[in-house]
Amino acid sequence: MKKEIIAGNRYTWQDIVDSLPDRWLGLSDITWGLNEATIESATVKYLDKTKDELAQLMVQGECSPIYTTPDNVLQIGALI
């Protein structure tokens, strides 16, 4: 079930993925789950920024940029 995601509030990663697929988000106060790459919960700080805007905010220490559903963008080989 989709939950309304409001900037500034804290959610589980599952709620974030279910409600905002295929989006770049800026997260803060991340709680890691199984390992240091698997998010359990986080505060959704930025909802409406581009990948590069989020990267600039990251440089300023404001957030961690992350794409919600990388599994929807299947990588079968990268341009190198």
Added chain:
Amino acid sequence: MDDQYIRFSIPLMEDKNARPIAMLPIAAFLSAEIQKTMDEAILQKLMLHKIPVLIDTGAVIPIWTGSKSVLESFGAQFYKAGVPVSGFGGGTVGDAYNLPNLTIDRLSYRDIKIVACAELGVVPFFMIISATMFRGLAYEVDIMKFNLNIRMNPGDSYARKLKVFNKADDTFTNLSLFND
């Protein structure tokens, strides 16, 4: 943790399989010059942030998939325009940049070259980490424990140099910019 290994965690996919996308500390990208000018509190905060990168064991050169302005804000300097790159998905051109200081966990790279290709469509990561960055080291993707393991043997230096060679004569026009 066993000291002879550098380990990066790999996030799980929804079906519980691991994918070769790792989360690396973003402070790795900041040049020494930028770090000097930054407030210590902000720097400490940055150390907590990580960015998603794709570990590509078939890749020859590292690729930046974000905008050039972001790469420049990490301290990268323009190096060469119109560098052709190709792979499974086709071909394109990008601009090569020099990163004065790149640190991935304990691995440190000075003056590493990276090609910026922002027109790759939707890519859920910022950088492709190429296998050549681990040249001379043994690495494995452990799908069972969701780790990328890089083995450091006695005598291996944490200061690494990215070198890309042609098998025949150790030179190659398009790769020469990566070999100082």
